[in-house]
Structures are given as structure tokens and as C-alpha cells.
Amino acid sequence: MIYLDYNATTPIDKSVAEAMLPYIYEMYGNPSSCYPLGLYSKQAIEQARAQVADLLQCHPQEIVFTSGGSEANNMVIKGVAHTYRHKGDHIITSPIEHPAVLNPCKYLERLGYQISYLPVDEYGMVDATALEELLTERTILVTVMHANNETGTIQPIADLAKICRKHKVLFHTDAAQSVAKIPTHVDELGVDFLSIAGHKLYAPKGVGALYIRKGTAIEPLIHGASHEFGQRAGTENVVLDVALGQACQIAKTALTTSDLKLLTDYLMKWRCRTASI
Template sequence: MIYLDYNATTPIDKEVADAMLPYMYDNFGNPSSSHEYGKIAKQAVEQARTEVADLLHCLKNEIIFTSGGSEANNTVIKGVAYTYRHKGDHIITSKIEHPAILNPCDYLERIGYKISYLPVKENGMVDVSALEQMITDRTILVTIMHSNNETGTIQPIKEIAQICHEHNVLFHTDASQSVGKVPIDVYDLDIDFLTIAGHKLYAPKGIGALYVNKKLSIEPLIHGAGHELGRRAGTENVIFDVALGKACQLAQKALQNDHLKEMTNYFYSNLKEIYGDKIHLNGDLDNRLPNTLNISFLGYNGNEILELLGDDIAASTGSACHSGLISISPVLKEMNVPIDTARGAVRFSLGRFTTKEDIDTVLERFRKMNNKY
């Protein structure tokens, strides 16, 4: 089996799994307990918090552990909405965001908040020139993803943050797909809030983190005892906190080599050699994640391509077929990709364990397919 769907989820790294084991069996204490079991657990959580902070180049007390990216996004959007209601009721986002952004915004709109959507250019980047015109004296938050999970296009985050702060508006970015693939310095980018999802980072599903700038305080999404410095109630998930910390530590090392970029460029250049102008790259060629290729195979739909490749190759398609009708990806639709092009989209996302042999095997399947058809 060849796995090329790392943007959907990653396998747990063996070093991450090994780091979890002591906290499943021997070191099982509650971090809030004052005895030795509790102290060991507390120390492990704080060490993990430091490891996450180191990857983002921030302070450890600016990191809140969550149950995943969805909780982190909901915490920011609803927390800002509730905390800053006295200032305004307007939030700006885009329609290429993950549902964990779009659906909380939709919820707030149903209860009276106003939501605006930045237009998206053909390369998958939001149109920053429209942002300044959209901001009003009622705008309290702008939330734009760091990179798109389908196309891999990286957004001009620093520029967006600068515009927001010039207008005294808070800025959040969902960096679930970016963290560990590209360097991120939250202070350099001048971000107020940033989301991490552990299962995109070789940690387990069910763990994430939220960076909150030390100058800010928002209403918690989950109320209860004073865990996470009062910012997220619930007994700490020591096992998964440790896992995310270890995953971030490994990611820091992985950023120092170009394995992903080299494999992805090799894959794309060979596909271009095989298909020529019969394929189209969706998204920005240069400003994208080093592991992601969203390619439309002209004259096909994505599901056909995956079927022809074989069941032993895992990738994802940007279209869906229901009762004979093919619906295209909302992301590609917002980018104004023609329907006939969008219906042939397949996303290949490579990862830490992708080998050149894997890519060569897939390329050989494509050569045979192209010769046959």
C-alpha cells in the first residue's frame, strides 16, 4: 500500500508512540494532584507545552492544549465573539476555509453576527486588496488559514495580520496543514491566535493546540476547573499532550531537510513529462506546501483516476459523485477553476515516510494509463 494522503491524516510516528507509553502505565497521575504521581504528570505536560511553543517560537504559557484543530478554531471564533461583543459583531473569513472555521461562523451568523468572505484568486490566495475595504468599525476578528488543505497554497499571512492590526482587529490563522511542513514564527508573522491539529503532525487524533498571544484573553469554550491557566477546563490528557510535544520536537528536526519538497517536485516534473498539457496544477506553483500537489487530469474525473491507479494507492479527490451527478470541490469552485477541469482533480499529499520507490511505482502506473488511453 502506498499512502499519498498525508493531508487527510498522518500515521503516528514510532518515536511519538514510544513517548506516550510511560504515561499509559506507570506515570498515570492527575497533573492537578500534589503527590509524586501528579508532579510527574504535571512535569510531562509542561515539557510538552514547551516543545510545542519551541516549534512556533513563542512562550510556553501561550499554548493551550485542546482536543484537536476543530476545538481550537471554535475556541477562537466563539471566544472572540463573546468577549468582544461590546466592540463589534463582524467577522471576516474566506469560503476556502475548513468546515471547522466555516461552521462556527455560520452558527454565529444565525444568532446575529455578521460574516463577510474575502474573495479568492485563481491561484488559491485570498484577495488581500479587498480586506481593507471589508473591515468596518464593527469588525472584531479576521480568520484565514495559513495554507489550504486541498491545494497547498500558502496565504500571505504576515500581510493580512498587518492590515488587521492597523485597524485594531484580531487575527487568527488555522495552521493545521502548515505546522511541521514549513517554518512558522508567530511573533514574526504577528499572529494573535494559531491552530495546530496533532493528527496532521504524526501525533494521534484527538489532540491539538491553540496559540494565544500573551496580551490577550478570551472567554473559554469549555468552562469548569481552572486547567490550562483557566483557559480550557478538563483534566489534562497527559498521554496525548506528551505525544504532541514529541511530534513538534520531531517536526523541528524535519524542517531542516528538503525531503518533502524534493519528492514532490520529482513527482510533479515526471507527471508533466508523461501528460504534458493534459494535466493542470491547481493552486500556486511556488507559494505552496512542500508536500502537496492538486492536479486535474483533463478529460477524467478524479474518482476514475484513483480507480485506474489501483486500490493499493491512497490519495484523495476534489470531487464527489452522487446519483450520477458530479459535484466539485468548493475550494476549486471559489478559485474559478472551470468545472471540466475541477472534476478531474486529485490531491496527492506526501509525507515523512514517502520514498522515491513509492513515487516511481505511482509514476509507472500513470505511464501505463497514459499509453493505454
Template sequence: MIYLDYNATTPIDKAVADAMVPYFYGFFGNPSSSHAFGIEAKEAIDHARKQVAGLLGCLENEIVFTSGGSESNNTVLKGVAHSYQHKGKHIITSKIEHPAIINPCKFLETIGFEVSYVPVDVYGMVNPADVEKLITEETILVTIMHSNNETGTIQPIKEISQICKKHQVLFHTDASQSVGKVPINVYDLGVDFLTLAGHKLYAPKGIGALFIKKGIHIEPLIHGAGHESGRRAGTENIILEVGLGKACEIASEALNNDEVQKLTEYFYDQLRQSFGEQIILNGHPEKRLPNTLNISFLGYNGHEVLNQLMDTAASTGSACHSGMTTISPVLEAMGVAEEVGRGAVRFSLGRYTTKEEIEVVVSKLEKVII
């Protein structure tokens, strides 16, 4: 089986799994306990928090551990909505966000909040000027994803953050798909909140993190005891947090390795040589994730193409939209024609992809795309 769906999820890195193992069998204390067992557990969490902060370039106490990207996004949207509703009830997001942003926004609309959805261009890129046009005195939050999970297009986050600062509006970016693939420094980006999902960077599922800039206080999504400095209740999952910390440490060391990008470029070159004008690249040709290719095979249905690529795992859209027979909402927002969008297949490469696997997939495609 050839796996080319790393944007959906990644396998757990062996070094990550090895780091977690001791916490399955020992170090089981409650981090809130003051005895030796609790102190051991707390030290492990503190170290993991330091590793995550190191990858994002922030302070350790600005990192909140969560159950994943969806919880982090919901925490920001609902927390800001509750804590800042005295200022206004207007939120801005984009038309190409993940459902973990779109659906909480739809929920907030049902309880009296107004949400504006900024459009994107043909490359799936948000124009910062369009964001600024939508800001009003009632705007309390802008949330724009760092990169799109389907096309890989990277958004002008730094420029948007500068606009938000000018208007004194909080800014969040969902960087679940970007962290570990491209360098990210939260201070350089100028964001107030940033979402990270562990299973996108070779850590386990069910663990994530949320960067909350120092000095910003929002209502917690989960109430209870004072865990995570009162920002997220629930006894800490030491095993998964250790895994996420190790994954972030590995990602920090691997960011300068461009092997995946070279392999992705090789893949695209092979596809162009084999199919020429029969394929179209969806997304920005340059400003995109180094591992992502969203390719439309003209005259074909993406699902049918994948069904004929025996033993190859890829996607016809984001993983959350698998099984769709209509054009992806992301491609629709980009203005991609229906007949082009139906033929889209997303190939996303990763740490364990090989050149030989790419050549096998191209060879298989040559038998399908005639």
C-alpha cells in the same frame, strides 16, 4: 497500499508512540494534585508545552492544549465573539476555509453576527487589500487559513496581520495543515491566535493546540475547573499531550529537510512528462506546501481515477469532503471550471513516501489516463 493522503492525516511517528508508552502504564497522576504522582504528570505536560512552543517560537504559557483543530478554531471564533461583542459583531474569513471555520461562522450568523467571506484568485490566494476593504468599525476578528488543505496554497498571513494591527482587529490563522511542513513563527507572522492539529504532524488524533498571544483573554469554549490557566477546562490528557510535544520536537528538527519537497517535484515532473496538457495543477505553482499536488485530469472524474488506482490512497478534495461528486467548494471559489474541477485529485506526500511508490503510482496512472 501506497499512502498519498498525508494532508488528511498522518501515521503516528514511532518515536512519538515510544514517548507516549510510559504514560499508558505509569505516571498516571492528576496534574492538579500536589503529591508526587501529580508532580510527575505536571512535569510531563510542562515539557510537552515547551516542545510545542519551541516549534511555534512562542512562550510556553501562550500554548493551550485542545482536542484538535476543530476545537481550537471554535474556541477562537466563539470566544472572541462572546468577549468582544461589545465592540462589534463582524467577522471576516475566506471562501476557502476548512468546515471547522466555515460552520462555526455560520452558527454565529444565526445568533446575530455578520460574517464577510473574502474571495480568492485563480491560485486560491487571498488578496490582503480585499481583507482591508471589508474591515469596518464593527469588525472584531479576521480568520484566514495559513495554507489550504486541498491545493496547498500558502496565504500572505504576515501582510494580512499588519492590516489587522493597523485597524486594531484580532487575527487568527488555522495552520493545521502547515505546522511541521513549513517554518512558522507566530511572532514573525504577527498573529493573535494560531491553530495546530496533532494528527497532521505524526501525532495522535484527538490532540491539538491553540496559540493565544499573551495579554489576550477570551471566554473559554469549555467551562469547568481552572485547567490550562483557566482557558480550557478538563483534566489534561497526559498521554496525547506528550505525543504532541514529541511530534513537535521532531518537526522542529526536520524542517530543514527538503526530501519531501524534492519528491513532490519529482512526482509533478513525472506527471507532466506522462500526461502533458492532459493535466492541470490547481493552486499556486510556487507558494504552496512542499508536499501537496492538486491535479486535474482533463476529461476524467477524480473519483473514477482513484477507484482505478488500486491500492493507492489519495483524495478528491479535503478529507472532510470525501465522496463528493461535484466540484470542490475550494476549486469553485478559485473559479475552476466545472469540467476541470471534477477531474481533481489531491496527492499529498509525507515522511514515509518513497520514490519507488511515486513511480508505481505514475505507472498505474498511465494505464488509467489514456
């Protein structure tokens, strides 16, 4: 079998699976407990958090672990909507977003929020110049994916974020399809929020992360105890957090030692040649 649908999911890397094993069989303590078994788990989570932050070039405390990209997207969109309702009720997105962005927006629309859609061209590229025309005094969030999961189109995130920053509007990007494939340094992109899905970069399904720029407050999606800096309640999944951290460490090495674009271009040329036969 030749498997090429890595946009759908990736296999778990062997070193990622190996990193998980000690926290399944031996170091299974609750990270919130104060005895050694729990402290080992807590240290493992913080190491994983640092590995994710290293890939994105941000501070570890700006990383919140989630159950995946969908939760991260919902956390941002609903969190901003609830936290900044006093400022406005307008959100801008694009019509080609993943359902994990479009459906939360539609949910908020039923609650009375205003949703606008950036136009896209025949390649699925959003029109950055149209963003300023859509922004209003009531706009509280713009959310546009970094790379499209079907077309591969890479959006001008830095340009969009710069416009939002000028108008003091928060900006989020769903980077599930771009993290580990192209550089996603948050300061270069200029984003306030960035979502990661672990199973797109050799980690298991069911784990992800959300970057939240320091100083940006949003209402938690899940309320409870003070896990994840008070941003996501629930006992941490040490096994999956460790897996995502290891996957991000692998990704950073791969980005600096290989040229994925050369491989992609080669594959596209090969596909075009075979299609013409």
C-alpha cells in the same frame, strides 16, 4: 500500499508512540494532584507545551492544548465573538476555509453576527488588498487558513495580519496543514491565534493546540476548573499532550535538516510527466 494523503492524516511516528507509553502504563497520575505521580504528569505536560512553543517560537504559556484543530478553531471564533461583542459583531473569513472555521462562523451568523468573505482567485489565493475594504469599526476578528488542505495554496498571512494589526483587529490562522511542513513562527506571521491539529504531523488523532498571544483574552469554550491557564477546563490528556510535544520536536528537526519543497516539486513534476503519457 503507497499512502500519499498526508493532508488527511499522518501515521503516528514510532518515537511519538514510544513517548506515550510511560504515561499509559506507569505515570498515569492526575496532573492536578500534589503527590509525585501527579507531579510527573504535570512535568510531562509542561515539557510538551515547551516543545510545541519551540516549534512556533513563542512562550510556553501561550500554548493551550485542545482535542484537535476543530476545537482550537471553535475556541478562537466563538471566544472572540463572546468576549468582544461590546466592541463589534463583524468577522471576516474566506469562502475556502475548513468547515471547522466556516461552520462556527455560520453558527454566529444565526446569532446576529455579521460574516464577510474575502474573495479568492482561480488558485484559491485571497486578495489581501480587499481586506481593508471589508474591515469596519465593528470588525473583531479575521480568520484565514495558512495553507489550503485541497489546493496547497499558502496564503499571505503576514500581510493580512499586518493590516489587521494596523486596524487593531485580532487575527487567527488555521495552520493545521502548514505546521511541520513550512516555518510557522508566530511573530513572523504576526498572528494573535494559531491552530494546530496533531494528526497532521505524526501525532495521534484527538489532540491539538491553540496559540494565544500573550495579553489576549478570550472567553473559554469549555468552562470548569482552571486547567490550561483557565482557558480550557477538564483533566489534561497527558498521553496525547506528550505525543504532540514529541511530534513538534521531530518537526522542528525535520524543518532544519530537510527540504520538503524539493521533494514536493519532484513529486509534482513526476505526476505531470505520468499524466501526459
